[in-house]
Amino acid sequence: MKSLLVFGGNGFLGKRICQTAIEHGFKVTSLTRSGKPPRPMISSEKDWISEVNWRQCDVFDVNGYNEYLQDATNVVHSIGILLEDSSYKQKLKSNEPFKMSSPQWGNNPLKKDSKFTYEMMNKQSALKIAEELAKIPVAAEKRTFTYISADRGFPLVYSGYITSKREAEMGLMRLEEKLRPIIMRPGFMFDEVVAASKGGKDLRTAFKTVFDTFNFANRLILRNKLGFVNELIRPTVSTQQVSRAVIAKIEDPTFSGVCPLDEILDV
Incomplete structure (x- = not known):
């Protein structure tokens, strides 16, 4: 049986990669800090969740996951941070207003976790x-x-975010003689199930609506003719679509390298 090892398999995107892999006949193991499965959003999700082997590990402790690598024919790194402040992930799951200028979203150097940085989470863990x-x-x-990178940086997000992603990409491509690197570059992601279950009132879907409105206006009014605008206004993509693209590229033995956002959307 085809096997897939997913680091960060209970995360926002990671769980959808696990789900899609199960649906495509993969034997799936998820490695996360907690080792716990995600909470099902709808009752039908219990089926695929029960088929994943949920295990715990510290991504920075090789001895904790080396045994899982031995039999893994396919590995996905779905770990990463948008901000060097762990509280933002909880905020994205809530319905509270998102204010980047608020002190609660900033970096407190006295409380900063040395591992929770762009360099460590986005780059070094993958390499x-x-x-x-x-x-x-x-x-x-x-x-x-497979490395989950990013299409672009995001407004008001530090440049270190996209820099760490690109540096990780370069490091992975240097291993091309021994591995088949697959680098996915999605844009802003939302979850189709979450959006439907919460009626579009969750924070990510609210962001999606704003981004999609700008993207629609760019196509309708500017006809996508201004390059610098096209670079700033990018399409959103669902975690389900990204997951389908991940599995498609894994199952295509001729593919390696970068899969850009436009290609993800076409899968």
């Missing part, structure tokens, strides 16, 4: 896993390593 995977000899075709 360390990939380097360990590359050490394992393979008799048949190369193992795949």
